[in-house]
Amino acid sequence: MADGTQVQVHSVTEDTELHCWYDRESQAQSVYVELGLSDGILLASYNGIVGSGMPASVYHGIDRRWSIPPLTADGANKLLAEIAPLAQRVLDGSDVEWDGRNHVGRILTDDAQAAYDAISELCEAIEPEDDAVLQVWSMDTIGEGWTAEEAGITAATTDEELKQIEVRLTEEFRDGMGFSAVVIDGLDDYLRELRDDLAAQAAENEDDEDEDED
Template structure:
């Protein structure tokens, strides 16, 4: 028999058992495991997609008990840290019976876990407790989708800029989730896809910026800048188009100017205009010059 005492390994973070991989319809299953060799009893999510199991589970040296409960909407129930810890404490006396009646034996091919009759009875009780576990108040994650929370956060509301780092995004995600939990009075809420949404917001800020290229006569308008003033490269097709409207590239009339499409104004002396894009750095240099006008 194994000679050891159950060692509880508690969960710490509210949503640590929640993992939802890309391209998967549901979050990863959650299980409770008991290691017959060191006596550690703990809860974890399954890191594998599909039915793969580690050798120690397949050989019974580690006993795995899967949570199979569903919520009112048919979603897989994911325990919070508090709910999982309650379950571990409820299981612990039964897990001790399993350990007391367990041995590790060589079967001619592998070292396998073997249970005596009382240990088997205790294990069956554990399975019944775990399969549709009573996790108690605030014991399960409340899952929300981005499309179910109402209007999503904009870059300004979230405090995201084009220069926001991945580490800063993680802190912003944590802050927004805490604010959402407080607003909804759901301390165990998790918003599926929130991190992806925030990264998309940041990436959009780093994407190309829509602009208007314009040919103007007379004084340079204050709502646009000449590309050479901002160090902006002019695409060849825009050069050809501008030349067709009399722009020679010299200090002469008319001239080529550029301005962001957002908050664009009618330009005095405009002869023609064309839509285009600038990369983010070029657009920011244009914006700096416009702000100084």
């Protein structure tokens, strides 16, 4: 059995912390709750590996994972708090053993297995429309979204101002759709393209004026 290992909950601090969408990928990274059988760390995170790969510690059952939707900070922390006493029961009835080739995590008691199954049920019960779930949209889905004029963008808009505009538009979209939290992937690139197109057009017009003067 685990030698007195205690659960250590690592809290989520930002609403978008569990969201990651890598460039050129068709969807966001999967999200999970993880319990380390050797160190007792209980956390929520996204999978940093593209595709179906996993760390060796997960493959060998030392770190146990349960899939969840991307949650807001409050939603994730409430879930972790609910899981914590169950996770302690898992730790109390589990151990990391040498199987002759690798160290592997094993659940050794019926109570630990029951707690493990209860964690699975909690994670599987989260519905996509729950307020705790971060709503993920992309500009590919939204389409044009906003014109430069609607967004308040000009050829002279700075990168810092674009970040502020991105925050404002995301908040407006969130409130308009009735979500508690939302992220719009690709919005930053979309706004930058609007600004750059205006800047290129302004430069072209300036060149035309110079030619007319000559």
